[in-house]
Amino acid sequence: QSALTQPASVSGSPGQSITISCTGTSSDVGSYNRVSWYQQPPGKAPKLIIYDVTKRPSGVSNRFSGSKSGNTASLTISGLQAEDEADYYCNSFTRTYTLIFGGGTRLTVL
Amino acid sequence: EVQLLESGGGLVQPGGSLRLSCAASGFTFRSYAMSWLRQPPGMGLEWVSGITGSGSTTFYSDSVKGRFTISRDNSKNMLYLQMDNLRAEDTALYYCAKDSGTYSLSYFDPWGQGTLVTVSS
Numbered sequence: 001q002s003a004l005t006q007p008a009s010v011s012g013s014p015g016q017s018i019t020i021s022c023t024g025t026s027s028d029v030g031s032y033n034r035v036s037w038y039q040q041p042p043g044k045a046p047k048l049i050i051y052d053v054t055k056r057p058s059g060v061s062n063r064f065s066g067s068k069s070g071n072t073a074s075l076t077i078s079g080l081q082a083e084d085e086a087d088y089y090c091n092s093f094t095r096t097y098t099l100i101f102g103g104g105t106r107l108t109v110l
Numbered sequence: 111e112v113q114l115l116e117s118g119g120g121l122v123q124p125g126g127s128l129r130l131s132c133a134a135s136g137f138t139f140r141s142y143a144m145s146w147l148r149q150p151p152g153m154g155l156e157w158v159s160g161i162t163g164s165g166s167t168t169f170y171s172d173s174v175k176g177r178f179t180i181s182r183d184n185s186k187n188m189l190y191l192q193m194d195n196l197r198a199e200d201t202a203l204y205y206c207a208k209d210s211g212t213y214s215l216s217y218f219d220p221w222g223q224g225t226l227v228t229v230s231s
Contacts, residue, residue, distance in 0.1 A: 003154070034215070034216050034217070036216070036217035036218075038155070038218075040155075045205060045220075045221040045222065045223055045224060046155065046205075046218075046221050047219075047220075047221075048217055048218060048219040048220075051210070051216070051217040051219075052216075052217070057219060089154065089155050091155075091157070091217070093215055093216065097169055097215065098157065098169060098170075098171055098172075098215070099145075099157035099160070099215050100157070101154060101155045101156060101157065102154070103154050104154040104155070
């Protein structure tokens with residue numbers, strides 16, 4: 001099964017908002033609300049920032065939000081800060097009882 | 111505080127075997143499904159395998175099915191990954207991670223720090 005499709009890179013200036021898309025198929029993103037997003041700073045382990053499409057774990061800033069339309073999920077980061085610079089990965093449950101990740105998006109804060 | 115500590119990584123020749131371990135603490139281990147995930151150097155994340163809280167059901171990605179075996183010992187709060195017939199493309203940092211519920215392939219929080227597996231002659 002192919003990976004979910006994410007843009008390789010996005011960038012924004014401090015204070016701006018950016019959105020990262022994650023496109024799958026009707027066999028994964030389009031059929032299940034088990035979509036999650038992870039933030040991975042360089043050299044560190046991934047950290048959960050969004051689960052079940054729209055939910056934020058305790059302690060995660062409300063500047064992070066998630067949504068889904070059809071086969072595409074999205075992560076929006078508002079009020080960009082330098083500390084947001086990291087790689088971001090989406091993940092979805094699939095109908096074959098596996099999990100699939102996106103290829104990852106490198107966020108650069110200009 | 112939930113803690114996950116992986117061990118067992120190292121250098122192994124193609125066709126060889128390795129067993130990874132993950133020591134869990136800070137939560138009721140038997141109540142949560144667990145997974146192994148990996149990240150090749152400089153590349154993205156890949157889910158490898160998952161196991162329910164009781165250990166009765168296991169799940170595998172197509173890339174490792176038939177070669178890797180996930181297991182757990184709830185009496186010791188330990189998760190394992192037996193890796194056989196290793197290939198160069200299995201070279202990666204391997205993470206263990208806590209799932210959201212007893213029987214779920216859902217989201218992972220937290221992740222361990224990883225153990226590096228290198229397959230090379």
